[in-house]
Amino acid sequence: MNKPLRGRVAVVTGASSGLGAHFAGVLSAAGASVALAARRTDRLATQVGAIEAAGGRAFAVPLDVADAAAIGPALDQVEAQLGPISILVNNAGVGGEGMALEIAIEDFDRTMDVNVRGVFFAAREAARRMIASGEAAADRARIVNIASIAAHTVLPGLSAYCASKAAVAMLTKALGREWARHQIAVNALCPGYIETEINADWFAGEGGQKQIKGFPRRRLLEPSDLDAALLMLAGPAARGITGTLITVDDGQSL
Numbered sequence: 654m655n656k657p658l659r660g661r662v663a664v665v666t667g668a669s670s671g672l673g674a675h676f677a678g679v680l681s682a683a684g685a686s687v688a689l690a691a692r693r694t695d696r697l698a699t700q701v702g703a704i705e706a707a708g709g710r711a712f713a714v715p716l717d718v719a720d721a722a723a724i725g726p727a728l729d730q731v732e733a734q735l736g737p738i739s740i741l742v743n744n745a746g747v748g749g750e751g752m753a754l755e756i757a758i759e760d761f762d763r764t765m766d767v768n769v770r771g772v773f774f775a776a777r778e779a780a781r782r783m784i785a786s787g788e789a790a791a792d793r794a795r796i797v798n799i800a801s802i803a804a805h806t807v808l809p810g811l812s813a814y815c816a817s818k819a820a821v822a823m824l825t826k827a828l829g830r831e832w833a834r835h836q837i838a839v840n841a842l843c844p845g846y847i848e849t850e851i852n853a854d855w856f857a858g859e860g861g862q863k864q865i866k867g868f869p870r871r872r873l874l875e876p877s878d879l880d881a882a883l884l885m886l887a888g889p890a891a892r893g894i895t896g897t898l899i900t901v902d903d904g905q906s907l
């Protein structure tokens with residue numbers, strides 16, 4: 654099998670469930686050694702076990718991305734265990750549900766802390782290490798931020814989430830520009846709706862089912878629908894792609 658990421662070390666935040674767990678498996682299948690970061694260490698252990706059982710190399714690293722000071726030491730652990738980091742998938746995120754008239758201040762702040770501050774400081778800590786190790790100069794440094802169609806489309810009842818993902822989109826461009834000279838490619842994926850723990854309750858209910866019927870293809874996406882774009886942005890093909898947002902949404906935002 655073609656292994657375009659052989660020899661690369663990838664960090665995936667929010668890899669204990671949903672898309673992050675899926676991305677970790679995809680990067681491993683493409684040849685990368687993968688560090689899985691999140692708070693629920695029991696779930697991380699399960700995902701690491703699955704990757705190793707499939708013949709991959711994986712390492713679990715406990716991390717709360719809202720704790721900016723914890724990110725550097727977590728990445729140091731990854732480098733000590735797996736080697737220099739070449740790929741960061743900034744995937745950890747929370748839903749931030751709540752109508753604007755009612756959302757609690759703490760819930761708004763938590764959405765920004767995880768979805769925006771977490772993305773920025775993880776990107777910065779990774780970029781510093783990519784530059785210091787030479788991975789950037791060797792044109793192997795790739796940062797893939799997981800934004801959402803919420804970065805460019807209003808999702809009703811999710812104003813905090815939409816604002817956080819729009820911030821991720823602009824950070825992607827700003828960091829792509831700032832780190833272009835270091836050869837670090839910074840790009841974002843903007844997925845449409847995929848059923849995971851973040852939205853399972855919503856899609857189990859009447860409102861969610863009605864929303865699906867309103868999508869152009871009357872269905873949700875599957876995590877594997879993101880694989881091609883993820884692998885492009887994480888690998889050699891992204892040499893000339895930076896500051897770009899790629900929407901993969903089955904037409905949901907059209």
Ligand SMILES: NC(=O)c1ccc[n+]([C@@H]2O[C@H](COP(=O)([O-])OP(=O)(O)OC[C@H]3O[C@@H](n4cnc5c(N)ncnc54)[C@H](OP(=O)(O)O)[C@@H]3O)[C@@H](O)[C@H]2O)c1
Pocket residue numbers: 666667668669670671672673690691692693694696716717718719744745746747767799800801802843844845846847848849850851852
């Ligand atoms: N599902 C969709 O339809 C969809 C669409 C577009 C974009 N996205 C984005 O995709 C990303 C993954 O979401 P998902 O759908 O896979 O939902 P999920 O299953 O709920 O996964 C969220 C992940 O983020 C982690 N996380 C949350 N807070 C964290 C923190 N403070 N520090 C570290 N990790 C944290 C969680 O791990 P722990 O709780 O173990 O820390 C979990 O692994 C999010 O950024 C989301 O906004 C999802």
